[in-house]
Amino acid sequence: xxxxxxxxxxxxxxxxxxxxxxxxxxxxxxxxxxxxxxxxxxxxxxxxxxxxxxxxxxxxxxxxxxxxxxxxxxxxxxxxxxxxxxxxxxxxxxxxxxxxxxxxxxxxxxxxxxxxxxxxxxxxxxxxxxxxxxxxxxxxxxxxxxxxxxxxxxxxxxxxxxxxxxxxxxxxxxxxxxxxxxxxxxxxxxxxxxxxxxxxxxxxxxxxxxxxxxxxxxxxxxxxxxxxxxxxxxxxxxxxxxxxxxxxxxxxxxxxxxxxxxxxxxxxxxxxxxxxxxxxxxxxxxxxxxxxxxxxxxxxxxxxxxxxxxxxxxxxxxxxxxxxxxxxxxxxxxxxxxxxxxxxxxx
Numbered sequence: 001x002x003x004x005x006x007x008x009x010x011x012x013x014x015x016x017x018x019x020x021x022x023x024x025x026x027x028x029x030x031x032x033x034x035x036x037x038x039x040x041x042x043x044x045x046x047x048x049x050x051x052x053x054x055x056x057x058x059x060x061x062x063x064x065x066x067x068x069x070x071x072x073x074x075x076x077x078x079x080x081x082x083x084x085x086x087x088x089x090x091x092x093x094x095x096x097x098x099x100x101x102x103x104x105x106x107x108x109x110x111x112x113x114x115x116x117x118x119x120x121x122x123x124x125x126x127x128x129x130x131x132x133x134x135x136x137x138x139x140x141x142x143x144x145x146x147x148x149x150x151x152x153x154x155x156x157x158x159x160x161x162x163x164x165x166x167x168x169x170x171x172x173x174x175x176x177x178x179x180x181x182x183x184x185x186x187x188x189x190x191x192x193x194x195x196x197x198x199x200x201x202x203x204x205x206x207x208x209x210x211x212x213x214x215x216x217x218x219x220x221x222x223x224x225x226x227x228x229x230x231x232x233x234x235x236x237x238x239x240x241x242x243x244x245x246x247x248x249x250x251x252x253x254x255x256x257x258x259x260x261x262x263x264x265x266x267x268x269x270x271x272x273x274x275x276x277x278x279x280x281x282x283x284x285x286x287x288x289x290x291x292x293x294x295x296x297x298x299x300x301x302x303x304x305x306x307x308x309x310x311x312x313x314x315x316x317x318x319x320x321x322x323x324x325x326x327x328x329x330x331x332x333x334x335x336x337x338x339x340x341x342x343x344x345x346x347x
Contacts (some may be wrong), residue, residue, distance in 0.1 A: 006070050008103035010044050012096045015075070019092035029055040032064075047071070061088065074240065075099070078222055081236070085227030094222040101218075101302050105211070108309055116316055120175040123324045124168060130331050131164040138336075160331050167327035199243055207308040212243030213273070214301035216250070221294035230263040246272065264290065273297070 006014065014035065021031035029052060036048035047070035054064030062080035065071050071079075075095055082091025138160075198204040219237030228236070234257065238250045249270045256266035264285035268278035277297055284293025 004043065004070070005072065006043055006047055008099045008106065010047075011071060011075055012099035012103060014044055014047065014071075015092040015099065016096035019089050019096065022089050022092070028061050043070070077236070078226070081223060081226040081228055087226050090225045091222060094218070094225060098218050098222065101214075105306070105309065108306075108313060111313070116178050116320060117175060119317075119320045119324070120171050120178065123320070123327070124171045124175065126324070126328060127164055127168040127171060127331070130328065131161065131168060135160055135164065135331075163327070164331040167331065171323075171327070196244070199245065204312065207305065207312055209243060209246060210301065210305040210308050212241040212246045214298065214305040215240045215242070216246060216272075217294060217301050218298040221291065221298045224291050224294055231257055234263065277301075 017035055018031055021034060022028065026034070032048050032052045032055060036045050036052055047068055050068035050070060051061075051064045054067050055061065059067065060083060062076065062083045065079050066073075066076035078091050078095055079088065082088040198208040216237050219240040220233055223233035223236045224230070226233075231254070234250065234254055238247060238254075241247050241250065249272050253263075253266040253270045253272060256269060257263060261269070262285060264278075264282040267273055268275075268282055271278070273281065277300070281290075281293055281297060284290050
C-alpha cells in the first residue's frame with residue numbers, strides 16, 4: 001500500500017499517462033509498471049508500484065487502485081465503473097481532466113488566501129508604526145503649544161489615535177480570520193463548513209453554485225461515458241456537488257426520472273442548468289449524443305466557474321488596497337490638520 005494519498009495534480013498525471021499507455025495497447029500491469037519505473041522516487045512512482053503489486057497478484061485495475069490507498073475514493077469508484085463497462089481509457093481521461101481542474105482551482109484559492117494575509121500583515125505593520133512612532137511625535141509638537149490651538153490639536157490627535165487603533169484591530173482581526181479559514185480548509189469537516197458559508201454568502205453564492213454545477217456535470221459526463229444508465233449516473237454525480245441547494249434539485253430530478261421522465265427533461269424541469277444549456281442538453285439527448293453534449297457542457301461550466309472565481313479573487317486586491325489607503329490616510333490627516341491650522345496662524 002502507498003504511504004499517502006496522491007494530490008490532485010498527481011492523480012491527474014497518473015490517470016492521463018495510464019490512459020495513453022492503455023490506448024496504445026499496453027496491458028494494464030505493464031502500463032502501471034512503466035509508470036513505476038524511474039531513478040527518482042516520488043509519490044506517483046510509489047502509487048504505481050503499489051497498484052502493480054496488486055495487479056500481479058491477480059486483482060483487476062479497479063481493485064488494485066482502491067487497495068493501494070493512494071487514490072481518492074471517487075477516482076477508485078470511477079475506475080471500477082469504467083472497467084465494468086469496458087471503457088477504462090475514457091474514464092481515465094475524464095478523471096485526468098477532472099483532477100487537473102481541481103488542482104488549478106485549489107491553486108487559485110491558495111493564492112487568494114496568501115495574498116490577503118501578506119497585505120494585511122503589511123497594513124498592520126504600517127498602522128502599528130503610525131500609532132506607536134509617528135503619532136507620539138505629533139503629540140510632542142502639539143504639547144509645546146498652549147491655549148485654544150493646543151486644545152483643538154488634542155481633539156484631532158485623539159481622533160487620529162482612535163482611527164489608528166481601530167484600523168489596526170480590524171486589520172489583525174481580518175488576518176486572523178483569513179488564517180483560520182486556511183487552516184479549517186485543510187480538514188474535511190472544515191471544508192464542509194466553509195462550503196456552506198460560501199453557499200449562503202451573497203458575494204460568493206453564485207460562484208459556489210457554478211463550481212458545484214461544474215463538478216456535477218463533469219461527474220455526470222464521466223459516469224455516462226462509463227456506459228452506466230442515466231439513473232445510476234445521476235446518483236453517482238450527485239455525490240460530487242457539495243452544495244445543498246443543488247443537491248436538493250438533483251433529488252427532485254431523480255424523482256422525476258423514477259416517474260419515467262428522461263435525464264435531459266428532468267434537468268431542465270428542475271432548472272439545474274440555465275435555460276440555454278438545458279435546451280442544449282435536451283437537443284443532444286434527442287440527437288443521440290447525450291455523452292458528447294455533457295462533455296461540452298462540463299467544459300463550459302468549468303470555464304465559467306473559473307472566470308467567476310477569478311473575478312472574486314480580482315476584487316480582493318482593490319478592496320484591501322482601498323482599506324489600507326483609507327485607514328492610513330485618515331489617521332495621518334487627523335494628525336496633520338492641527339499642524340496645518342498652526343502653520344496658517346503663524347503665517
